[in-house]
Amino acid sequence: MRGLRIGEVSKITGITIKTLRHFDKIDLLRPSSRDESGYRRYSRQDLLKLQSVLFYRELKIPLNEIKQLLNQNEIQLIDHLKNHEKSLNSELERIQTLLKTLNKTIKHMENNTPITEEELYEGFSKEEIKAIKTEVQEKYDFKIVIESQNKVKSWTRDQLNANKQVEAEINAKLSGMMLLPIDSPKVQEQIAKHFAWVNQFYTCTNEIYFGLSDLYVTDARFMSHYEDIKPGLAQFLSKAMKVYIEKKQVSRVKN
Numbered sequence: 001m002r003g004l005r006i007g008e009v010s011k012i013t014g015i016t017i018k019t020l021r022h023f024d025k026i027d028l029l030r031p032s033s034r035d036e037s038g039y040r041r042y043s044r045q046d047l048l049k050l051q052s053v054l055f056y057r058e059l060k061i062p063l064n065e066i067k068q069l070l071n072q073n074e075i076q077l078i079d080h081l082k083n084h085e086k087s088l089n090s091e092l093e094r095i096q097t098l099l100k101t102l103n104k105t106i107k108h109m110e111n112n113t114p115i116t117e118e119e120l121y122e123g124f125s126k127e128e129i130k131a132i133k134t135e136v137q138e139k140y141d142f143k144i145v146i147e148s149q150n151k152v153k154s155w156t157r158d159q160l161n162a163n164k165q166v167e168a169e170i171n172a173k174l175s176g177m178m179l180l181p182i183d184s185p186k187v188q189e190q191i192a193k194h195f196a197w198v199n200q201f202y203t204c205t206n207e208i209y210f211g212l213s214d215l216y217v218t219d220a221r222f223m224s225h226y227e228d229i230k231p232g233l234a235q236f237l238s239k240a241m242k243v244y245i246e247k248k249q250v251s252r253v254k255n
Contacts, residue, residue, distance in 0.1 A: 003033060003041030013050065028067050029053060055084045057167040097123035110157060117124060148201040163200060170194050175230040183247075191244040194237075206245050213241035 010017045023029040024040065028052055031040040042050075049070060056066040069080060097129045101122045108115040155163070173190050180187050198204045198212065216238045226234035 002035065003031065003046070006031075006042070009042050009050070013054075015050075015054075023050075023053070026063065026067070028063060028070070051080065054159045055081070059084065059087060094123055095224070103172075109160065112156060124193045129155070132151050151201055163197075166193075166197055170197060171226070171229050171233070174240075175233055178232060178236050182236065185245045188244055188247070191237075192242050194241070195244065206248055209241060210245045213238045213245075216241070 004012070004018050006017055009015070010020060019041075020029070029046065032043040032046055033041045035041055035196065052070060053066055056069065057063075061069075072080070101119065104113075104115050104119055107113045152160075170190055170193050174187070174194075177184075177187050177190070195204065195209060195231070198209065216226060216234050223234045226237060
């Protein structure tokens with residue numbers, strides 16, 4: 001067997017020719033031979049080695065560490081591959097559990113089927129849950145999160161759909177008003193509806209709503225949600241929310 005040329009390996013594996021050349025350059029995966037024209041030729045052993053590189057990369061191991069692992073003898077390499085197999089099977093089981101959790105959650109939201117609090121978090125690693133709790137505590141008042149979760153759990157499917165419809169209508173109208181001043185009556189009328197919409201989830205004070213306006217442009221998930229609707233909407237909404245609260249505070253002082 002003369003071996004496969006680099007283009008053929010690229011076509012089979014999906015790895016770019018540029019990447020294969022880089023692997024050769026850093027001595028991670030050098031072809032066993034070159035033909036009379038100087039073209040790289042990859043043997044079956046080279047392909048097995050490449051497969052090992054890909055397995056290691058799936059496990060997020062840096063290239064310099066992979067290089068060291070591949071320099072071990074065949075028996076040691078087999079042991080490493082068996083460890084990979086064990087790790088991948090463990091990850092597969094976790095993903096399957098996450099899929100079951102997702103399926104239960106969808107059924108709960110669509111048909112109001114029962115789901116326990118423990119079932120909501122099956123499949124997540126302790127590290128992930130700890131990171132989420134830390135982020136929540138840093139960014140949000142935890143009591144608000146609990147209040148919001150409890151309210152949403154009690155909603156029927158029709159209530160969920162109605163809530164989504166209200167949000168969609170508010171966002172659509174605000175998207176069409178982005179050329180208007182943020183303090184214009186039409187814009188502020190929609191912001192008042194937005195304030196009422198937020199209050200369906202938890203008791204939203206003026207201070208909380210003002211803080212929420214900052215999250216809309218600093219939290220990537222909020223930002224992405226509104227920017228997907230219309231570019232610039234997150235900034236527009238955030239500024240309009242601040243004006244709404246400022247106007248309320250001025251009005252309260254006058255009264």
